Amino acid sequence: MTQGPATPAAPAHATVAITVNGRLHHRTVEPRTTLVDFLRETLGLTGSHVGCEHDVCGACAVLLDGDPVRACCIFAVQADGMSVTTVEGLAPERGEFSALQDAFCEAHALQCGYCTPGMLIACHDLLARNPNPDEEAIREAIGGNLCRCTGYQQIVDAVELAAAGKVAVHG
Amino acid sequence: MKAAPFAYMHPESLEQALEALTQHGADAKLIAGGQSLVPMMAIRLTRPACLVDVNRLPELRGITAAGPQHLRTGATTRQRDLQEHLELARLVPLIGAALHWVGHVQTRNRGTVGGSLVHADPAAELPLAALLLNARIHLRSQAMGERTVQASDFFISPMFTATGETECVTAIEWPVWDGPGIACAFEETATRQGDFAIAAAACQLQLDAAGICRRAAVGLGGMAGTPLAFPDLAGKLVGQRVTRAPARDIAEVAVRRTDPGSDLHADPEYRRHLAAVLLTRVLLRAAATAAPALVA
């Protein structure tokens, strides 16, 4: 916990090559730019949300090389050469929904929508690993994602709905 | 909530990483999972001038046998990989029991075993597990080369370990308890599931066929500047049945040796009370798991 000078000589920017939703982006960033700020402010992909910026709320969750992680706690330079999937990349095609997105709409698993990208990322990972999760597994999977609107029950319902294949994907 | 500026290095080999540490000393900080470091940087509780990223070093990753008595986990092995490793769950079940309380899926996907130990939050779960089993921590630096520190000598004070400024934790070797009748238990109370513990308790026991304790380890987290283990108290369990009375006795002696802090969530008295309750519970639970028929 050093109390160093607030602004040492500005460090060099770094060049990164990050694949986001299947598209490769080359950009120059300051090392202290977090992955979520890179996605939102540099690439303009504003689907991922910033709620706490310190590893508490899960609104910024993305898939990093397939695993859900919090993009506020990774610097963009650390994701150099890696592949990121954001909420914008979850649907199979433009204008369509994934079964989970469809189930979220059907079960009203959201209200303000701010936590939704992180919830969807967490639940997509869950269903990819466990196609038939019970309620406990669902609650464990979204344990790192806060929601202030729903009380979580409808989110659990939506994941069960998607797992049961009971939604017609209407995009 | 943006980190203070820093320079970033991502060495391609351990040698390069150690070279960077040698060069920059106290100004440099290793980053592995970053699940504690990055939030602290965001709040500017810490502001390293240089981050050395060891995520890309395959030699620091993986779970392998290290002789018949130990299991070796590379320092940057992700917590989720530990959780999902079947052999590890069989040989060192305490790691999985501890990880149940660590963060969330998304943090465990990044958080590493070595990072957690070297971060050394006094209320963190993996340091308590490492201390309880007295794991061997492997360190390397250019100046000192390879060396090994027992967990009992590793944790020094809050966020401070035996790791030198230019050293990197490379691996942790976890003692494997052999034979039948082994069980462990880990419990904690936290403000929210996944947060650091207000108080945590853990134990590992081996009972014989008659339900008599043959080997024991007990410890507490969040109760002092480091996790605490109590080998002498554990030794008192050996040769007897682990029932409520001895469990409670040990717990009460143990908490008298703690020095818990005070914060918004709990004062020292409540923490001691909690720790005694939790330690009693883990002992009874582990005993029931190790020899269910005998403890009923």
Place this chain on the structure above:
Amino acid sequence: MADAPRDPAYVAFRYVGRKHRAVEHRRFVTGQGRYAADIQPLGLLHVAVVASPHASARILSIDTSAALAVPGVQAVLTGEEMNPNLEPMLPGVDAPKVKRYPLAQGVVRYAGEWVVAVVAETRAIAEDVSELVEIEYEQLPHVMDPERAIEPGAPLVHPAHGSNVIFRRVFTWGPVAQDCAAADHQLSYRVRWGRSSTVPMETFVVTCDWNDATGPLDVWASIQMPKYPDLLARCLRPSGNAVRVHFDVDVGGSYGVKRGLKHSILVGYLARMLGRPVRFLEDRIENMRGGDMQGPDRIFDVTLAFDTDSTVRSMRMRAVDDIGAYSGRAPLQLGKPVGAVVGPYRIKSVEYDAVSVMTNKTPQEAVRGFGQSPTNYALETRMDRVARFLGLDRVELRRRNMIRKHEFPYLIPSGTTYDSGDYEAVLDKALAAAGHQDLLRERDALRRKGMLAGIGISTCLEPSGGNSAFEPLFNPKNLTTTWMDSCLVRVDLNGAITAIMATSTSDQAHETLVSTCVGEVLHRDPDSIRVIHADSLGALPSNSLVGSRMAIMLGGAAAGAARKLRDKLIRIVAHNMEVPEDSIEWEGGDAVLRDDPTRRLGRDLLVEIAHRRYHQMPEGMEPGLQEKFVWEVPTGGMMPTADSKVQMYPCYSFESHVVLASIDPETARSP
């Protein structure tokens, strides 16, 4: 048509009361929402604030020289520089000396109060620079306890006001003294409601852009606040039409607290000062320290007068609310409960002593429920006490005192009429849904296992359709008697319908509400109706979403505008068919002659006539298809009476709760 309705009461409707997806959810699940932080104009500058670490202190000096020397810094602003150019934010009650500005000047009154604002090319640089601002303080005495704050000699939070009591009024509704004297028993007790907060996932964010040549000040904010554009313009001192608030933004949760007027004044000021777009996107530390999400903090002293037969006759309630260091609408949160002060019970007379006190705590804001929840809590815990005193089952005690179904509309002592209700039915439903008997057994089983376990029961009212009638009641200078909302509906030349609402959807699916109501009236699929948000210059009269009002007020306005449009179309039909208007029926968007269904005028032709064929329109009718409807709250338009009675909200929804809670006595935690 949508799925069958869940309740037979809705059979008569096509879309209202039927399961339907929210149109907003499409964009939220695909990451296509448009939240205020997503709007990033070119050349955007970023704000960070330096906050007071002290609850009460004098600012001795502010040194910004080191901060200003950092490359990338655009401005470092103090209250001393800015405040003289602003009008203060005033409280909702009559206390003009309790002034508030975005940045403190001279003194700070709570830990977290903003002292300096820093503007830089990036937020990270703004944070770097904020660390270099040197502020010297001299700590002053502070007061944190509202009861201590009202004692003589307590440190004054606003010395100019002369007291820490910002509002106090004793209301007496009915013969309280007589009723109390006549009652068999009186029971007094204290109830404490600790400060709660409703922290949204999205912090507050506001972006302002100013153009010297064209104006106006463009504002994008995650706002939920009545009269926000007007208040912002007034504090910034340009004319009202020099501020344009864009309401086509999604709000990431509000729950009443997204009232960033101080943020918006600051950022608006900076945008004009710098001639650049400026954004203040709170980080979570700024969000938590600055307050804005903290709610009521109350001490209730209640006396109940009741008879041995369990009839509760009268109540005296004193509520001391600690609003913190400044006052927005916080004191009015003692006002909303006036309209439901007796809850669901037939209490004949009430004395209500409402005291709003300032301390050196973080200020309160309007929080979900607007003060009703604490009052509900005080009421319901009180009923348990009476039951215990009388040795009576608490469900039975409630039943005996509840207003009966046949007594509605029911006038309560404070002058409000409850529209309708069946409180016993909802209590029975809740007890049945919870399995009350099973729950009792479960509670006893938990207790046998050594747990502390108990069941809580409550029946509460949630006044809905906010009319802000507490404003004139709590502030004699405020003559507000309307709390209107509005909607504009248009049909284009291709027959497509667009509805325009006045404010943002503020996380509550109001686009779906509007399209459902318009679709219902015009017999058109709601999903085919586009709903957009006017900006504040293209605006419609509105008070935004507060007081659980939008289903009533915006729904009513949307239906009203659609009806005006339908009536206009019917007049066109009547004119062309040469039949009386009342002989025409509306059927699936077409007009049909009731007595001869073969005679009809199709939608396409109607639209064509209204848009192009003036010669086929009734004489004097305006061409085109566009209608606006402004709806006044059904219970609006009335000032309080001389004896302080007032008709509050139009709807009194009601609810019962049954909760089993258990605590592990060994850990003192819920398992």
